[in-house]
Amino acid sequence: MSWPLSPELLAPLAPWFERVRRDLAWRAQDLDAPHPDPYAVLVSELMLQQTQVATVVPYFARWLERFPDAATLAEADEDAVHKAWEGLGYYRRARFLKAAATSVAAEGWPGDLEGLAGLPGLGPYTAAAVGAIAFQWPTPALDGNAFRVLARLLLIEGDPKARAADLRTWLVPALGALGPSRLTQALMELGATVCAPAPACGACPLGDHCAARLAGRTADIPPVAKRAKPRASTLWLVAFEAKGQFLLQAPAARGLLAGLWRWPTFDAADHGAEPVLRPGSITAWLGWTQVYTHRREAVTPLRIGLEAPFTPAGGLRWVPGTELQGLPLGKRDQRLRDLLVTPGQPPLESPDPARLIRACAAPSA
Known part of the structure; x- marks a missing residue:
């Protein structure tokens, strides 16, 4: 040196x-x-x-x-x-x-x-x-x-x-x-x-x-590292509600989201939208883009009201609505939690609720 x-x-x-x-x-x-x-x-x-x-x-x-x-x-x-x-x-x-x-x-x-x-x-x-x-x-x-x-x-x-x-x-x-x-x-x-x-x-x-x-080189010292282009996705972020309870993914033990509760999410590429036939059962809010280091999510938040809870698949839990504020959530999921207490509107289109429920329900015995 x-x-x-x-x-x-x-x-x-x-x-x-x-x-x-x-x-x-x-x-x-x-x-x-x-x-x-x-x-x-x-x-x-x-x-x-x-x-x-x-x-x-x-x-x-x-x-x-x-x-x-x-x-x-x-x-x-x-x-x-x-x-x-x-x-x-x-x-x-x-x-x-x-x-x-x-x-x-x-x-x-x-x-x-x-x-x-x-x-x-x-x-x-x-x-x-x-x-x-x-x-x-x-x-x-x-x-x-x-x-x-x-x-x-x-x-x-x-x-x-x-x-x-x-x-x-x-x-x-x-x-x-x-x-x-x-x-x-x-x-x-x-x-x-x-x-x-x-x-x-x-x-x-x-x-x-x-x-x-x-040397007049502060602009290029050190060189700016090139970042990979974030991967884009379009998601339905869904709050299923039944008799005052909400369906959430329980915290994982490992991974980036370990320790956090999450709303069920569905890739729009796999669950395409269709006209809403029962507007009273689905509430929507204005979507947003959630930006992470390596990905960008176009998020559409929904609340789907059900007459009764179904038996959830492994990892999913029905949580009393009174406990939502006490659960640790990531920023994206906090945003939907906060929207639940605000007026929404009937969506023009949404994924098929029955199909989403089947994806979250435990297999039949």
């Missing part, structure tokens, strides 16, 4: 961070001492994975009020944990957080980076961030923001993640000189607020020594 020494190059970050750092609930006032509540650091880091700070702030406050320490979270009911996470997305983070808290409550905090990385849900970045911020260990934490800052500062060609090992080695002396917690959070702050994809170079404390800026 022919890069300048990290303690000298990154030195301006420390005074800059003291001037501009945001007052965040999980951020300690004293950045030279171990964090007074490592559990709060763990919660914040898992919540901040793929989620913006502004979104996390209210969730963090409610979470700490509900689950103030690792022992409380370890003993909490799974539904309560998912309910508290409801709307934050990427729900496996909630399961990882509970599992990590269970380990900490039983065995205490690990004493090194390898031990932290062994906790559920803590990959190399999160383990290093918790080590630096909570315990003042000189463990280099490289997230997307830090990679972008360092790629521009050092004019790294190509994907900077390919140089992760070199960058970690390069950062260690600066962490020791400037303080692990301070420098780690300063890099995060700089990437989030100044050295964004469209950088504000005039406000950057490192701008005078940024190799990409001096």
Whole structure:
């Protein structure tokens, strides 16, 4: 590596961070001492994975009020944990957080980076961030923001993640000189607020020594990764109601939607629409497009009223309507739950209700 020494190059970050750092609930006032509540650091880091700070702030406050320490979270009911996470997305983070808290409550905090990385849900970045911020260990934490800052500062060609090992080695002396917690959070702050994809170079404390800026290449360093085109689908999202009960898919034990209740869904390609012959039994609302990382769903929400509940197939459950608000649902399913208390309208067309019922009913004996 022919890069300048990290303690000298990154030195301006420390005074800059003291001037501009945001007052965040999980951020300690004293950045030279171990964090007074490592559990709060763990919660914040898992919540901040793929989620913006502004979104996390209210969730963090409610979470700490509900689950103030690792022992409380370890003993909490799974539904309560998912309910508290409801709307934050990427729900496996909630399961990882509970599992990590269970380990900490039983065995205490690990004493090194390898031990932290062994906790559920803590990959190399999160383990290093918790080590630096909570315990003042000189463990280099490289997230997307830090990679972008360092790629521009050092004019790294190509994907900077390919140089992760070199960058970690390069950062260690600066962490020791400037303080692990301070420098780690300063890099995060700089990437989030100044050295964004469209950088504000005039406000950057490192701008005078940024190799990409001096070369006029901040627009193409680092290169933008190409994303695969999301897969499109069209869905009927259905609330079957019978005598005050609603049919839902019970939470799965594994997978992206583990821990969440869901409405039955039907692919419109397999359940085509037809004119509605009994408008009083079906209610519709304006549909929407639900966007995920790898797919886009054109959702049409329906309520189908039945005279009596049928015996559901495995995994499906009839749930009293009075309990709906207490169940953890994903954003798409929350939206239909909220629509149920608003006026709908008879649909112009819908899938055949009898066919949908057959798809959800248990096989005849």
